[in-house]
Amino acid sequence: MEKLSNPTVHPLRDLRGAASGRPRFGLKGRQPDEDSVREVRALIGEAPLEGHRRDLLIEHLHALNDAHRGLFERHLVALAAEMRLPMVEVFEVASFYHHFEVLQGDARPARLTVRVCDGLSCAMAGAGELLARLPELLGTDVRVIAAPCVGRCEQAPAVLVGQRAVAPAAADAVVAAAHQIPASDAVQDAPEALTYDAYRAAGGYGLAAAVVNGETPAEDVLRAMEDSGLRGLGGAGFPAGRKWRIVREQAAPRLMAVNIDEGEPGTFKDRHYLERDPHRFLEGLLIAAQVVGTEAVYIYLRDEYHDARKLLQRELAALQANPPCPLPRIELRRGAGAYICGEESAMIESIEGKRGEPRMRPPYIAQVGLFGRPTLEHNFETLYWVRDIVEKGPDWFASQGRHGRKGLRSFSVSGRVKHPGVKLAPAGITLRELVDEYCGGMAEGHTLYAYLPGGASGGILPASLADVPLDFDTLQPHGCFIGSAAVIVLGHQDKARDAALNMMRFFADESCGQCTPCRVGTVKAAKLMAAPVWDNATLADLGQVMGDASICGLGQAAPNPIRCIQQYFPHEIGVQPSGAAA
DSSP, X not given: XXXXXXXXXXXXXXXXXXXXXXXXXXXXXXXXXXXXHXXXXXXXXXXXXXXXXGGGHHHHHHHHHHHHSSEEHHHHHHHHHHHTOOHHHHHHHHTTSTTOOEEOTTOOOOSEEEEEEOSHHHHHTTHHHHHHHHHHHHOTTEEEEEESOXXXXXXXXXXXXXXEEESSOOHHHHHHHHHHXXXXXXXXXXXXXXXXXXXXXXXXXHHHHXXXXXXXXXXXXXXXXXXXXXBOTTTTOOBHHHHHHHHHTSOSOEEEEEEEOOOSTTOOHHHHHHTTOHHHHHHHHHHHHHHHTEEEEEEEEOTTOHHHHHHHHHHHHHHHHSOSSOOOEEEEEEOOSOGGGGSHHHHHHHXXXXXXXXXOSSSOTTTSOGGGSOEEEEEHHHHHTHHHHHHHOHHXXXXXXXXXXXXXXXXXXXXXXXXXXXEEEETTOBHHHHHHHHSOSBOTTOOEEEEESBTBTTOOEEGGGTTSBOSTTTSGGGTOOOTXXXXXXXXXXXXXXXXXXXXXXXXXXXOOSSSHHHHHHHHHHHHHHTSSSOOHHHHHHHHHHHHHHOSSHHHHHXXXXXXXXXXXXXXXXXXXXXXXXX
């Protein structure tokens, strides 16, 4: 595969810079000081002749944030100068992402930042009490903040101490971890996983090499993907084989973007597989890249997965040092704490170094995607199954399933079950079967009361609907959907309305703010849902507007928990006359 030329270099030059080939540049307003420029260059390097790549802005912000425990205004000014960007553009990107702390004036960064997950599973496991206790235990030089789901729901409650995950987290364990981490905020060693050499020794990359070298025809792979019925496992569920064919038919050059920003509360399956068998995913990536004809691949990994990132960097380096076949250019990009970047077009904006705001569609990213080129976007787990489907045949995958459904599904199960975790089960299994057969039953002292079949966005169902098959298209008649198969189980001591409020507050915090229905509607809904008695008429109106007028799936799905509580749990919210004051 041919190397992709840099798509981000601006071709224009002014007369002053024409002789030297330097890009046109003139930073208005505050000018950078020499010390700050020197410190920025030490981290991002000297600017090449054509200038720093615009799409690496977020990577450069990470370098500064890691080195200085925050983003000082003086460094942002210097970075803008080095990248030949307006200061406002650098600042608006830096201030968009949760994991960047912009420091102005004489502000001093905390020695360490501790993030306590307040997602639903962690909240049920006592995260609120932990969040209240830790500031006093850790001292004033440690910043303790609430954080959205960090992808360790099966180990709830979860805490990130700097870049180190402590889960399940007790107060003494968090304090001990905080004292062990120096100012450099070191990352602990990557977890054990199947290495490149071990994967190759077991026959790994044989299929990818056969496809790249033309021994296995691309059309055979495409037909296997289509016949298997595999659908995208990131949440949308679009048929994978059909997506490959659509992008393949677009004009070259084509690109590929892999979404490992699994921020949906309750979801951790991608991390689970990545920490154990990263090369099965990478082989699926190479096969897809060859069949579709993509010249470069961008892997977008959420920032909360620091150990997984270190592991993936190591194994990618091993693959590239001794490749089994010609490789496309592969770049690993680091998210910065924004749930909205799980939406495919917002992720693409972030890869391009911008704020993660969803794009209006059409055009769809299969036609106009990353850097304006046709783009194949895939979830991690979808690619993870490619090798097995092609080698074992599409019938192997399609023959799995229950209750008339086909395929396998990786359920991220957390909450009030005896054995939470990733459960590989037949598509169409019911919640009751999943809990009893794969999770050891309900946790001690809890009986099934309700469950979320698809994370925050997928709605909430009562125990009376625990026998509905869990799969694409089976839950919609009940006002829910499976999404990424993040199953959170509630017991009889929990309240469904509390779960719904937790989710709405999450949506309000994670809204990118681009469209008014989502930005204002989620905040207003959370306020109304906190009242002892719900104003059902106003909430219904809000839900209608958010669903109809929001740009992306966040605002469109945010009303799902409201509607489910109103339909299935009316005894929890009381009744208020229509038109009552909000």
